[in-house]
Amino acid sequence: MFGLIDGTIQSVRKIASRLRPEVLDQLGLTAAIGWHAGDFRKRTGIRCKLSLPSDTLILDHERSTAAFRIFQELLTNVARHANATRIDVAMRVDSGALVLTVEDNGRGIAESEIEDSKSLGLLGMRERVLPFGGAIEIAGARDKGTKVRVCIPFGLK
């Protein structure tokens, strides 16, 4: 009996520690983004409005991981630096590429901060999409907010 309980506890632990990537691997990118946004709202009190595709997006492991990690990083930046009360997230497929936009209503990133990209992990994000020939565009308007557009083409392997 104790052996059985120990086994169960170990299984649960293993599952719990794997939960993060598991959400991504098993549920796909769309559900993982929805889940993370819900978690973010609970942790920060910043509302997230989501506009996600209703169909399951079939995306390879590398691209989903890149998109999800960038999304996590973007939300972390909003929580840390933006002083925003709301985020609008949109994900869609547009001319052979996954396009993810994250827009907040905070103070707006300054031009100098975009150029000093290492401070906000922007460099790291750009490096993540480089292998796919992707790009990240960032635009800030003072006291209006920041908009980030991440584009990951499907074509290149």
Next chain:
Amino acid sequence: MRILIADDHAVVRRGLKEILASEHDMDVVGEAKNGDEALELVRKLDWDVAVLDFSMPGRSGVELIKEIKRRHPGRPVLVLSMLPEEAHAAQVFKAGGSGYINKESAGEELTAAIRKVANGGKYVSASFAEKLATDLAPDAEKPLHESLSDREYRVMWLLASGKQINHIAAELFLSPSTISTYRARILKKLKLTDNAALVRYAVKQQLI
């Protein structure tokens, strides 16, 4: 009824078999410990209902359900999962699955669910049915906090997290009196009287 089970944890497979053993008309004819094994058994064995774990090594989840349904469109697939069903029950049904059970309630619901799907029905747990009904409800039944503005929502969240007015003012670059005004407006909109009630509301609505 010939049942196929697939789960990567031996202890779960054992539990499932134990539950099914008490049903005289249900036989476990095969057990798989990952998605690829499950597909092989699906092909080799004669079975009536497949009971799958949603998350297994190798092929699993939506992909596995779709593959099984492609080969045997007429046979029901029931999905078990550790994750709460809000997370992906909809995906399971979209992929062609006939039912979804959270592992937590599998003990009570498994045999009923198998019978339901074996007869061509869909199995939806009471809690997921409630969520579906809530999603369909008209706007009038939206929770009160939906009527808060974005900034009111954030102030509400900070208050519910136990932050003092002065602290919130500093964090949002506003004056303490503005925050007090926000607080009064939030309490009115949520039909609450004090911060304790606010905390209780936030916890109940899972806002914090």
